[in-house]
Amino acid sequence: MTLKKIFSGVQPTGNLHLGNYIGAIKNFVELQNENNECIFCVVDLHAITVKQDPKDLKKNIRETAATFIACGIDPSKSIIFNQSSVPAHSETSWLLSCIARIGWLSRMTQFKEKAGKDKEKASVGLYVYPILMAADILLYDATHVPVGEDQKQHLELARDISKKFNNDFNAPNFFKIPEPLIHKSFARVMSLKDGEKKMSKSETSDLSRINLTDDAETIINKIKKAKTDIDPFPNDVNNLNTRPEIKNLIGIYSSLTDMKIDLLLNKFNGKNFSFFKEKLSEVVVEKISPISNEIKRLGKDPGYIDQVLSEGSKKANELSSKKVRDLKEKFGF
Numbered sequence: 001m002t003l004k005k006i007f008s009g010v011q012p013t014g015n016l017h018l019g020n021y022i023g024a025i026k027n028f029v030e031l032q033n034e035n036n037e038c039i040f041c042v043v044d045l046h047a048i049t050v051k052q053d054p055k056d057l058k059k060n061i062r063e064t065a066a067t068f069i070a071c072g073i074d075p076s077k078s079i080i081f082n083q084s085s086v087p088a089h090s091e092t093s094w095l096l097s098c099i100a101r102i103g104w105l106s107r108m109t110q111f112k113e114k115a116g117k118d119k120e121k122a123s124v125g126l127y128v129y130p131i132l133m134a135a136d137i138l139l140y141d142a143t144h145v146p147v148g149e150d151q152k153q154h155l156e157l158a159r160d161i162s163k164k165f166n167n168d169f170n171a172p173n174f175f176k177i178p179e180p181l182i183h184k185s186f187a188r189v190m191s192l193k194d195g196e197k198k199m200s201k202s203e204t205s206d207l208s209r210i211n212l213t214d215d216a217e218t219i220i221n222k223i224k225k226a227k228t229d230i231d232p233f234p235n236d237v238n239n240l241n242t243r244p245e246i247k248n249l250i251g252i253y254s255s256l257t258d259m260k261i262d263l264l265l266n267k268f269n270g271k272n273f274s275f276f277k278e279k280l281s282e283v284v285v286e287k288i289s290p291i292s293n294e295i296k297r298l299g300k301d302p303g304y305i306d307q308v309l310s311e312g313s314k315k316a317n318e319l320s321s322k323k324v325r326d327l328k329e330k331f332g333f
């Protein structure tokens with residue numbers, strides 16, 4: 001089996017949640033454990049595309065790294081580092097912004113969602129964010145990028161940039177064409193309060209998400225309050241598309257237990273939602289509590305986290321500096 005070269009990142013923008021876990025970090029751990037070459041980045045340069053309090057940012061960088069480790073990423077197998085400690089990311093981002101086309105960026109739906117109604121007031125960084133993401137990935141010759149479904153479009157842009165550069169500079173294979181690794185069955189965890197909106201760190205209501213630092217009581221309470229509807233528990237997969245909140249809760253159960261949806265529908269056939277929510281809480285608590293405890297334990301040892309990040313940065317700098325040198329040479333510098 002050919003091993004993959006994996007790169008992915010998570011923004012240190014606050015409490016990581018079940019969406020980050022199911023959509024991304026759970027897959028990071030599986031890929032690492034299959035012995036692929038893995039680089040996991042705390043993408044702090046991406047975080048500042050919206051205003052951050054510097055003190056919170058510092059704390060969140062450590063906490064995101066601690067969450068990686070608490071979820072099972074092993075610093076002796078995978079490289080863990082923060083983006084701002086490797087200058088090649090910013091440098092490559094500029095070079096690639098001269099390859100990417102404005103028309104490509106203007107189609108990015110995440111910018112439209114995050115900038116909201118007043119696009120004029122959004123930072124330029126938020127607009128060009130996908131170019132920095134392309135730089136992150138292409139710098140390390142990553143072949144595969146595990147992301148949640150919301151990042152698929154950005155990854156397609158990274159592929160377009162890679163192809164255009166290779167073509168413009170007559171340098172076939174200079175950049176790899178990275179493949180997305182997105183879970184097919186359940187790749188987007190939705191808010192517990194609104195099945196049409198994705199679960200997100202920046203959503204104001206804490207009841208909309210399950211944080212990876214939540215304790216058992218908080219998780220049980222949030223699931224109890226999660227929105228459902230008045231219809232009975234579904235017995236047909238085809239009914240789920242018109243019931244987004246139910247589809248989401250069932251998706252979470254299925255994803256954390258690896259139980260196929262049709263088996264799950266069978267298992268809970270005829271039961272009411274309060275019974276299902278009780279069982280779902282048990283599954284979520286069993287998965288999240290050890291992670292939450294480990295994040296808290298690591299939080300008391302910032303020296304260890306700083307050491308992991310510093311060793312990871314050293315390796316990432318070594319890997320990326322040659323690529324950026326070769327890239328500049330291609331441009332004629």
Ligand code: AQP
Pocket residue numbers: 009010011013019020021022023024146147148149150151187188189190198199200201202203
């Ligand atoms: N709800 C989600 N379902 C599945 N995957 C998700 N991811 C994020 N939310 C969900 C995946 O987690 C990885 C890291 O995401 P990120 O934190 O870097 O950025 P984001 O997608 O912008 O996440 P948030 O929670 O919405 O952050 P804020 O609120 O700060 O913007 C990515 O692989 C993403 O797909």
